[in-house]
Amino acid sequence: MTEPFFSARQGALYGGLGLPLAFLALPLYVILPNHYAREFGVPLALLGALLLGARLLDAFIDPLLGRLGDRLFARSLGSVLGAGAIAAIALAAGFAGLFLPPVRGTTALLFWAAGALVLTYTAYSLLSITHQAWGAMLGGDEWQRGRIVAWREGLGLVGVVLAALAPGLLGMPATTVLLAIALFLGWLAWSRAPRPRPDIQRVPAVEKAATAASLWHPLRRPAFRRLLAVFMLNGIASAIPATLVLFFVQDRLQAPPALEPAFLGLYFVCAAISLPLWMRAVRRFGLARTWLVGIVLAVATFAWAATLGAGDASLFLIVCALSGAALGTDLALPGALLAGVIDANGDRGKAEGAYFGWWNFAVKLNLALSAGLALPLLALAGYTPGTTDPQSLQALTLAYCALPCALKLLAAGALYALVIRPRAAPSAPSLLRSPS
Secondary structure (H helix, E strand, O other): OOOOOOHHHHHHHHHHOOOHHHHHHHHHHHHHHHHHHHOOOOOOHHHHHHHHHHHHHHHHHHHHHHHHHHHHHHHHHHHHHHHHHHHHHHHHHHHHHHHHOOOOOHHHHHHHHHHHHHHHHHHHHHHHHHHHHHHHOOOOOEEEOOOOOOHHHHHHHHHHHHHHHHHHHHHHHHHHHHHHHHHHHHHHHHHHHHOOOHHHHHOOHHHHHHHHOOOOHHOOHHHHHHHHHHHHHHHHHHHHHHHHHHHHHHOOOOHHHHHHHHHHHHHHHHHHHHHHHHHHHHHHHHHHHHHHHHHHHHHHHHHHHHHOOOOOHHHHHHHHHHHHHHHHHHHHHHHHHHHHHHHHHHOOOOOOOHHHHHHHHHHHHHHHHHHHHHHHHHHHOOOOOOOOOHHHHHHHHHHHHHHHHHHHHHHHHHHHHHHHHHOOOOOOOOOOOOOO
């Protein structure tokens, strides 16, 4: 069956919710650690432990939320949208609680932040999983699957740029209001987005529920396990510098605070600009090989960043541009590869929530490890925010640049060995072959 063309209007309606979700993600995963350390004086070791615990809990509930998502899809698309509306309201409330805490003092802040993080993470996960599953159900060939994800992630990058600018320009109270408005508009657009194909919707609810009832169903699929392994290696390589970037900019580069929005903004703008170019590459080389090129570009960029020091803020703008372009592949292509795996396994319209539950589990586990390991290890190495000690700054550089490079190289090798080479073998079935 020929898939309908995914138009720009359809892409904007489906991808619109990606904007507020990404708007929230930048403060939550990048700004929050630095904010609590510098503004409230929370020690790095305690902050790392809090983020590790909250993110691990968040990671482990994602497969359960994926199972819930499949049950909502089995009931009706209206049930999915209703649950999404409740999650959006909870997200806005949780964000306000995190960045505008009504308490002070390290102990009180830690307890308050823990509760607000659990609320925010849970709502964010449910909304993200159901939105991603909806997109995977739309189907299509490699290029169309890539286009669907690219619209979601491209509009998400617009949200990230807004999130990078809004706190400094508007302040956190106005930023919180802006997020709430964006969540409402994003949900409204999603409710008018293209629906999964009629034959997908007609899969009997009993069959959908039976598939969704198996929490471990996706992990029984070898193609999914191979892709997930690559995704996790690459993901933690990206999560570590995301956690440490502001520390690197402020202490290693000693860049003026006014440049911080420019660094983050350029990084995400270049990621957005690169998406159409990467999609052209996908039409010629396929999803997996194009992703490999992006990983190699990231390794080369971070290897160069390791040579920078105080006064090199202008050169770091180039690092932000190149690493942002590499980020474009990480955002659009793995999710499109996953949609193909779901289709090839015959699980389309049945278990997308379960797949994306485990997929988001991997994302959150990577974020938990990046904060829970990188921050305490830096503290053990003698690094504290604001230090000028050369040995401590060298430890920061190794954590920000060298460690991600090593992990990215492992991810590139795994991508070639586990995904690209098996697909190229004449006798091997394609990882992403759709059933006829």
